[in-house]
Amino acid sequence: MTSGHAHPGLDGEPIYLDCNATTPIDPAVVSAMRPYLDVRFGNPSSTHHYGAAPAAALDTAREQVAALLGAEPAAILFTGSGSEAANLAVRGAVLAAPRRRHHHMITQATEHPAVLATCRALHRLHGVDVTVLPVDAHGLVDPADLRAAITPRTALVSVMMANNETGTIQPIADLAAIAHAHGALLHTDAAQAAGKVPVDIGALGADLVTVAGHKMYAPKGIAALYLRPGLTLEPVVYGAGQERGLRAGTENVAYAVGLGTAADLSRGGLDRERYRLAGLRDRLHQALDAALPGLVHLNGHPDQRLPNTLNVSVSGVSGADLLAAVPQVAASTGSACHSGTTAPSPVLTAMRLDRDRALGAVRMSLGRWTTRSDVDRAADLLATAARRLHRGAAHAVG
Incomplete structure (x- = not known):
């Protein structure tokens, strides 16, 4: 491309x-962002003239990221980094789970530190038991290991789609099917996969998917979380009602436009x-x-x-x-x-x-x-x- x-x-x-x-x-991403760094500076939540163009641009960016993932635009939440998106997915899903499922989650040994550190914090602060699945010599999780580890108490399974060091791609669809058969959710960190290989929500069966802008020719400091419609999360950033009340703070319109443009470019080629x-x-x-x-x-x-x-x-x-x-x-x-x-x-x-x-x-x-x-x-x-x-x-x- x-x-x-x-x-x-x-x-x-x-x-x-x-x-x-x-x-x-990508220079095309820079060009798309530029107007929202100077002339189209308004707050997208403002109802007057200056907020209209930024609000429309935010909607378009959401549509572009959703199209890359085969999702509905309303399911896309913008965050400030892939790590923040992973925190929101993992912490948010576990803490929002019904009480009987609040105390156990599963991840795997080669997961990104954003997920592993969040798991440790959930254990330390909230008493959540964390099972870490092993991987084989190629870095793959064996679905049979997940099947053996999952229990009626399991709220969430979090397994990254593609490893950042080796590139190994996990069998996410198989893992999601096992999680769902036991009433658990599945989150996959697709930061390294999105824009490089197909990441289709329908095929994967994932409930939560994170992507990061700077892994796909957009700026650092912008990412997105796909949240399956109907799911509830506990926010990481509290405040006003931006991003469906799950990520407070005035939206970074220019960077969201950058991520949307990058998603569009990646999808096209x-x-x-x-x-x-x-x-x-x-x-x-x-x-x-x-x-x-x-x-x-x-x-x-x-x-x-x-x-x-x-x-x-x-x-x-x-x-x-x-x-x-x-x-x-x-x-x-x-x-x-x-x-x-x-x-x-x-x-x-x-x-x-x-x-x-x-x-x-x-x-x-x-x-x-x-x-x-x-x-x-x-x-x-x-x-x-x-x-x-x-x-x-x-x-x-x-």
């Missing part, structure tokens, strides 16, 4: 392969772009594998994963050392939320990877402006540095 023009924020080097951390804002990115991802993997025979190990599911995400470890090479040796490539040693630490990624640890392989992991996540030449040059730079580091490590051991 590239426009044929370079993004103004990407000048060619370092090669940007960290789109799961954040995406550059979804199939074409996901096939393009999968081809580039596989080209990158194959080039590394050919240059480093027997040394490159894929982390995550080989097929059931995001089309833009490649997480690999190189035997005998630290991921941090590899990226430090190649400043011409901007990638990640794991989730950006955990950067700055030398401990193994909790996601890869939960997948039972040994410490050396987990510390060796490098996540490369491609995006709308990634080209074939970017991939080829990145593979060459990374392979050259990895060979040098691997020889150095072997020499040190010898």
